Amino acid sequence: MKNVEAFIRPDTIEEVLENMALPGSLAVAGGTTVALSKDPAVLRIVDLSGVPSLKRIETEADKIVLGAMVTMTDLLLTEAPIPLCLRQAARAVSSTPIRNMVTVGGEIARGVYWTDLPVPLLALDATVKICAKGSSRLISMRDLYQEHPSKNLAAGEVITKIYIPMTHHSSAFIKFAKTEVDYAMLNVAASVHLSAEGLIEHALVAIGAVTPLAQRLAAVEEALRGQRLSEDLLRSVGTLAVQGLKLRKDFRVSSEYQSEMVTVHVARVIEQAVNNAGEQK
Ligand SMILES: Cc1cc2nc3c(=O)[nH]c(=O)nc-3n(C[C@H](O)[C@H](O)[C@H](O)COP(=O)(O)OP(=O)(O)OC[C@H]3O[C@@H](n4cnc5c(N)ncnc54)[C@H](O)[C@@H]3O)c2cc1C
Known part of the structure; x- marks a missing residue:
């Protein structure tokens, strides 16, 4: 960012927005990506950390x-x-x-x-x-x-x-990566709302890293509605999760492996979300 002329650290949101309205402004938060940027169009860095x-x-x-x-x-x-x-x-x-x-x-x-x-x-x-x-x-x-x-x-x-x-009290997240500090090969999360009888009234399920962008799995959510957790249910929603999913190419892993990861981990994260009910704050 060789053309940067100003680094501003406002202490109010109004001042942040005033500065961001000027051409060539870039917001910096934690800076972990911005620090690597070489964009010559950036003239002014607006640090959000003072607000x-x-x-x-x-x-x-x-x-x-x-x-x-x-x-x-x-x-x-x-x-x-x-x-x-x-x-x-x-x-x-x-x-x-x-x-x-x-x-x-x-x-x-x-x-x-x-x-x-x-x-x-x-x-x-x-x-x-x-x-x-x-x-x-x-x-x-x-x-x-x-x-x-x-x-x-x-x-x-x-x-x-x-x-x-705060309507989905029970949830779980799983990241699948080669090491603890590595970027994800797969991310999955689920949140569920259970009825007093233990039925899944409402479930939200999302996936990332195997797809170009994180996304919800609408068909899986629909298939879970009103169901009781069982091995058959988990097997069927795991299979459903991969159907119609546009997998991104990943040099670390084959598409067959990605499909298997999705099937296994979608089922696993839903099971964990349901089993976590009552244990979470
Ligand atoms: C070695 C390393 C390993 C990492 N590993 C992981 C990992 O495993 N998993 C993971 O999820 N992330 C990981 N990250 C972080 C990730 O890559 C991004 O750097 C991070 O998400 C950016 O957050 P930041 O707060 O540092 O944003 P910044 O670097 O400050 O900003 C990133 C971009 O977002 C914009 N931006 C920031 N805040 C706002 C805002 N409030 N409104 C509008 N725009 C905004 C900035 O203008 C910029 O374009 C890693 C980073 C590093 C350096």
Whole structure:
């Protein structure tokens, strides 16, 4: 970024948005990707780390509200009753020094195929607040991820908050990678709401890393509705998960192996989400 003329660290969101409205501005959050950027079009870096409200985790009646600058370490250490799958995904992001820097907003905006956090956020039906100078809008993670999030973020727009409904109390996340600090070969997350009789009233299931972008598995969610957990159910939804899935090419692994990973891990994450019911905050 040889053309950078200014590095600004505002302490209010209004000042952030004022600066982001100027041409050539780039937001920096944890900086783990921005630090590697060589984009000559960037003239001004706007550091989001000076705005206290962006770093908060708040509990409202029916939702958790994450500031965009909440880090993976914050998610691990918070006493707020955040869903288990979110903590599991935060823990799965690389190593402690990286988790200390990487932010929720950065993970959503970066959104490469192996990025871990978008997968549980999709499975939790999270909503993202995006602000620009003089405007703000809410968009579901599902809509934001219809295409790469950078295409849904206009120049000057900043992710400020993430709202997570507390209606899916039981959840699980699994990352499959070669080593603990490696990028994912597969990410899966599920959140379920069980009836008093133990039936799956509602399930949300998301997948990433085997697909170009993290996405929900609508057919699997539909097949789970009203069902009781059983080996037959898990086998059938595991098979269903891979049908119609556009697998991305991965030099590390064959498409047959990817299909097998999907079948096994989708079933496993649903089983874990159901079995976690009652054990989670
Ligand atoms: C060695 C290493 C290993 C890693 N391993 C993993 C891993 O295993 N799993 C994983 O999920 N991630 C991993 N990451 C992190 C991942 O690759 C990205 O670097 C990270 O998601 C970016 O988050 P950040 O907060 O550092 O964002 P930044 O680098 O500051 O920003 C990234 C992009 O998002 C934009 N942006 C940031 N915040 C906002 C916002 N609030 N609103 C709008 N735009 C915004 C920036 O302008 C920039 O374009 C790793 C990173 C490194 C360096």
